[in-house]
Amino acid sequence: MTDLREHAVDIHEQFSDSLDVGVDEIESRLETLVSEYRVPVDEARRSIVSTYLDEADMDREDLSGGTSQSATVADIDTPEEWLDLTVKIVDLWEPGSDSIAQVGLLGDETGTVKFTKWAKSELPELEEGSVYDLEGVVTDEYQGRFSVKLNSATTIEALDTDLEVGDDATDVEGALVDIQSGSGLIKRCPAEDCTRVLQNGRCSEHGDVEGEFDLRIKGVLDDGVEIHETIFNQESTEELTGITLEEAQQMAMDALDTEVVVEEMRETVLGRYYRVAGPTLGRYVLANDIERLGAPTDAERVLIRARSM
Amino acid sequence: MSASVPTREVARRAFATEFNDATYTFKESDDDRAPVYSLLPTGQRANRVFVAGTLTETEDVGDDSEYWRGRIVDPTGTFFTYAGQYQPEATSVLRETETPAYVTVVGKPRTYETDEGDVNVSLRPESISVVDDTTRNRWVVETADRTLDRIEAFDGTNEYATMAETQYGSELSTYRDGVISALEDLEAAADEEIPAEA
Numbered sequence: 003m004t005d006l007r008e009h010a011v012d013i014h015e016q017f018s019d020s021l022d023v024g025v026d027e028i029e030s031r032l033e034t035l036v037s038e039y040r041v042p043v044d045e046a047r048r049s050i051v052s053t054y055l056d057e058a059d060m061d062r063e064d065l066s067g068g069t070s071q072s073a074t075v076a077d078i079d080t081p082e083e084w085l086d087l088t089v090k091i092v093d094l095w096e097p098g099s100d101s102i103a104q105v106g107l108l109g110d111e112t113g114t115v116k117f118t119k120w121a122k123s124e125l126p127e128l129e130e131g132s133v134y135d136l137e138g139v140v141t142d143e144y145q146g147r148f149s150v151k152l153n154s155a156t157t158i159e160a161l162d163t164d165l166e167v168g169d170d171a172t173d174v175e176g177a178l179v180d181i182q183s184g185s186g187l188i189k190r191c192p193a194e195d196c197t198r199v200l201q202n203g204r205c206s207e208h209g210d211v212e213g214e215f216d217l218r219i220k221g222v223l224d225d226g227v228e229i230h231e232t233i234f235n236q237e238s239t240e241e242l243t244g245i246t247l248e249e250a251q252q253m254a255m256d257a258l259d260t261e262v263v264v265e266e267m268r269e270t271v272l273g274r275y276y277r278v279a280g281p282t283l284g285r286y287v288l289a290n291d292i293e294r295l296g297a298p299t300d301a302e303r304v305l306i307r308a309r310s311m
Numbered sequence: 312m313s314a315s316v317p318t319r320e321v322a323r324r325a326f327a328t329e330f331n332d333a334t335y336t337f338k339e340s341d342d343d344r345a346p347v348y349s350l351l352p353t354g355q356r357a358n359r360v361f362v363a364g365t366l367t368e369t370e371d372v373g374d375d376s377e378y379w380r381g382r383i384v385d386p387t388g389t390f391f392t393y394a395g396q397y398q399p400e401a402t403s404v405l406r407e408t409e410t411p412a413y414v415t416v417v418g419k420p421r422t423y424e425t426d427e428g429d430v431n432v433s434l435r436p437e438s439i440s441v442v443d444d445t446t447r448n449r450w451v452v453e454t455a456d457r458t459l460d461r462i463e464a465f466d467g468t469n470e471y472a473t474m475a476e477t478q479y480g481s482e483l484s485t486y487r488d489g490v491i492s493a494l495e496d497l498e499a500a501a502d503e504e505i506p507a508e509a
Contacts, residue, residue: 177361177450179322179417180437224361226324226457268400273361273415273440275449296445298452298497305494307459311487 006032009047016051020058061153070138076112078150081143085150090133090165104128108150109167116149118142123154135159147283174232174287175277175295176225185220186264187250189213217247219267220286223276232278234289242276242292243267322361322417324454325351327388328489330360334430335478336422349420349432352479353461353486354472362390362434363415363442363450369405379405381439383414386451386493392416392434401436413447415440451497455490462487 010029017023028050035046055062070084078085092114094106104119104127117139119125128134137157139150152158184199191198191205192214198205200213219234219242240246245253245267254260280290325333333349337356348356364385372380373395379402383390394401401416408414418436425431462483465472475481 177322177415177417179359179361180319222319224322226361226453227321229319229321265400268438269440272438273417273442274446295449298445298449300456301448301452301494301497301501304452304455304459305491305498308455308487308490308494311459311462 005043006036009043013047013051013054017054017058020060021054023054074112075108075110075115078115078141078148081141081148083141084138085141086135086137087139087150088133088135088161088165090167091128091130092167094128094130106130109165111166111168113168116147117152118149119152120154123152123156125152125154125156125158128158133161133163133165135161171279171281171290172287173277173279174223174225174230175275176223176230177273177275178221178271179224179229179273180222181264181268181272182220182222182231185218186267187247187254187260188216188218190216215247215251217245217250217263219243219271221271223278231286232289233283233286234278234292238278238289238292239267242289243270245270320346320358322359323351323355323357324361324450324457325353325357326454326458326486326489326493327362327364327383327385327390329353329387329458329486330362330390330420330434331388331432332479333357333420333432334422336420337474349422350471350475350478351461352475353458353483354465354469354475355461356471357420359417359419359437360434361415361417361450363413363447363454364390365447366405366408366410366412366414366441368410369408371406377402377406381405381414383416383434385454386496387489390416390434391431392418392436392439393421394436394439398436401439404439404441408441413442413444415442415446415450448497451493455494458486458490 006029010025010032013028014023014025031050032046035041035049036043070086073085073087075087075089087110089108089110092107092109094104097103097105101121102118103121103123103125106117107114108117109115119128136152138155139152142149142151189200190213191200191208191211193205193208193211196205196207198207200211203210203213205211217236217239219239221232221234223230223232234242236247245263250263253262253266275295277293277295278287278289278291280288329352332352335350336347337350338345338347346358348358351357362383362385364383366381367384368382370380372378376396378393378395381392383392394405416434416436417438418434421433421435422430423433465483467473
């Protein structure tokens, strides 16, 4: 079988349910594009699939790849992959649009990921806490965060079993050796879904805006072997420093300067040991849980080690 | 790793005795902005350190402008730290802290040659924090552990161990003994503080 023939067979399989089109016809269209118009095979294939999608009134997402493979949540690292997952529905959220039937969080032993089930997929209702075999979900990526989509090509089978859902939180500890700029009392852009931190009252997207106050620390934990950049949101910054957002605003108002807040925070937290746990976002660990580390617990072990060397 | 995104240097842990012996400095590239490293005798490069101890004395040794010197004592020796107008926060801590007090310092090793031709090592602070004894004690145990890690990894396959052997020799027992006495000191202090259980 020639390469073009193979591609034609693949495409034919994808549309066999929805269009009455023969392998020969597909191959001949490929042939025209590739041989006559010198279009690369991948592009030719894409273009033909688009044509048939239009004819069948389907979205690319409805298309079965025919090549979905069994995977775990932790495997998800590429958009537009077709995967089979065995997962538990961890959380269901309020769909933000009529085109979405269900949205939430699903997970397996290796971690959790957001999922979206399209309304027009007409798939059965997923129940929170139940475990399912999902065949043919499609991965998606937005700003470095992955999700999976359930569409009309997805098959759902409820399993009568339970599943331990792992969290992808990491746990790091060390001395807090630095608080980076952009920490303390900050202002964020109030535009919907923006939340960018303002620089001199300006949002890089929306220009001059009346910002909303927030607390944040971008810190560096260092254990003498490696460093971990860590972000503390308002809640964890308040817990870490003992300074609430209201108190911080009052401090800044009294001093006519927001910098006093981060200066006070530096004095309270720099040069102390902490353990933080939370999900990772890019190179940052989001500090959901914070523990101040006090007196050492392993002096005896280290002394024995030293004496035995 | 891309050269345009410099990675932050890890703050090494070393006791004062070893820190003050780290008189050899080097760069790993010809770039003017390339980091300067001090070579720790147990075989590690240090562009930044994290130290803890008792701030026992502070003195403004500056002529025209403020220039503060602090003595920070750990179980093995004394770190000397100097802060001036370019380290305003650290300077104000040295100016205002009543000694003695436990402190931690994040800073960079600096070497200078005395009139007699000796090389002295000091610490230029990025930040100085007044802390409690639990933080200081945690640092002692952590620094002991890290020092033992380096001693254990001191062999011919380790680039910085090889460099240290050339510069300082391979006699590391001082540093191991320093670790032991630091930990014994810690235990003795703990025994004094905690009343014996009935």
